[in-house]
Amino acid sequence: MVIAMAFLVPLLVAVAYLVNQQNGSINVAQQELAGTAYLRSLSALTLDLIQYRSVSTEIAHGAQVAPQQIAALQSAVDGDFTQLKGTDPSLQRRLDEALTTAGKGQLVFAGLIGQWQEVKAVGPDDALATGFTQQLVGNQLSLYSYVGDVSKINLDPQPDTFYIGSALSALEPPLVNQISSLGDTVGIAAQTRHPADTDGLIQASGLLSQQLGQLNDALNRAFDATPAHNNDTDLSPALAPLLDQVSTTANGLIGIADQQISGGSALTLAGVQGGTGVSPGSWTPVVMRQRPA
Template sequence: MSRPETSRPEPRRQGRRVRRRVAAGLAAVAVLVPYVVTLALFAQRQTADLTFARDERDGVTYARALVRLVAATADGQSAAVAGRPVDTGRLTEARTAVEAVDARLGESLGTGKRWDDLGTALDAVLDRGPTGAAAYDAWGQVVDLELALTAAVGDSSNLILDPELDTYYVIDAALTRLPRVIALSGRVADLTRLSGAAEHDAPGLSEAQRAAAGAGERVRSEFANEAAALDRSLRVAFGATRSRTLGPALLTRLDRLRDASNTLAPPGDALGVELGSAGVTQDQAARVQVRDAAVSLAASATGEIDTLLGTRIDGLTQQYRIAVLLAVLAAVGVLAAAWVAAGPRRRPEEADDAPAADDTGDGPAVDDLVLEAEELLAGRRLVRSGRALSSSRDAV
């Protein structure tokens, strides 16, 4: 007895294959799409951090030039108050350096108008050539404009918002404290000269001398507080940093500045400030020591900040490139999964000519077992029918 022919359910098998393919593709897409989105967001964040750090680096470049200009202007103020000629060569050199930086970075940092106003004020005081108390006021206004410009650079370049503890405190010292220490040291010495190094309640003082003496005491105290705050900021940075060069590069210069500051504003209740001409000479010498130590410390501090920011930028750049590469690879994976889910498309005539799964012999094992079971069931039905027919004949 021959086994009856049964048709293989090719449409059903093809449907199951399509469903498996779609399910696998959708699962891959479901896994990869969130991964791609996460990488894209990470890359976007890295881009923002890179922009932030690069703006900070521009601010450091600008601040480095400004510190030297503040020092040169404070020297000009002291010379004018004493009635001496102003060193215009040093002042012009420092001014030219800031002009070059502003021409390159002024637009991005938004310093153009402030720098123009500062230049106008500096030209005006040089043209007038005041001396004595008038010079103290006129040059003091120029120094105030320079300090305001320094603060504006810190704001627009994000330097005052630096996220790292060590860099933040070094920036605070170099950008905020050091320029003020330089300016205040000059004012202490100038007010000492204007008051004749007398105490504000000394007998026989003119009204102008008495006012200068009182202002000198206040400015000396302000200078001492600023120098102490600078010292604290840098020592916090030394304790928080992972840099091997920050402490060694700045510590000796910081000690030198502290010694000079203690000479200009001795610590303790008894200031120990000399009176009369000796006091004027002492304060002028201490002012020069403070200026030199502060300028040296500022140059080293801004250099260390630039190095720390450069290291940070390199790390962020590497992370950004890795994130972009992984995002691209994941996106390719999503496209591949989507293609698998869609399946290759064939023209109708190709589908008609395609060989059946029976001919290729590559159907799933489960499908073959189902078909064999169906064939066995069909054969058993035929056997039962034959037996029933034989029994009927015997009965007849």
């Protein structure tokens, strides 16, 4: 079960569009556009890795998952790594150099793909139990901020582009992970009819609420700043409804978690779907049913 990157594709488009409107350094703009293209490929990898983790969680809780489904997910991740490697070799080289200098060798491309081979080798449930899967997902999510720095998306002098880039590279990835993790928790509780861990729900729902607020704040700052800079009149009308969809699903999950924390009735699949507007088993909001190209 995965609720993933509810509007990462529109954010990528927004960054590229705003960068194209700038009158600053052509070289800097080209680097930002290269970063946007790289993040598009990275987002596809994120989506499939989180889905693989969710299926692994189902298996660990007794679900019967067809070997063909596991093989298809593994093939998708293999393809994502291939796509990422070929997206921009120059940016990849600079990114790996920056990561090595920062002592983050586990985040370089060779390191990530090596971790994925370990996850595949031991199988979904064992990789989850040993922490291999979670480590890979965490490392891959950490890569976003470094891509933002190396491509200068995080350093853009225009406030609207800066806040959109910050939302994309620093705020949205951990929000995506938290939505997915909490979605898995309540979904498993609904499927097994066993109550979820209260302490875990308190921590997860509180963090999700905080992350959602930060993303809302960054995008609203971008909406406020664009008239004085890029003057993109389509920015708010395009992204605000999508942000509302993300907020609806996230707040629905938080509400379900709060009910369980306060000792509410046992979760059901119908109750989870009614509370979030999303059917467990396909935890991807409508706007992300179009995968990053």
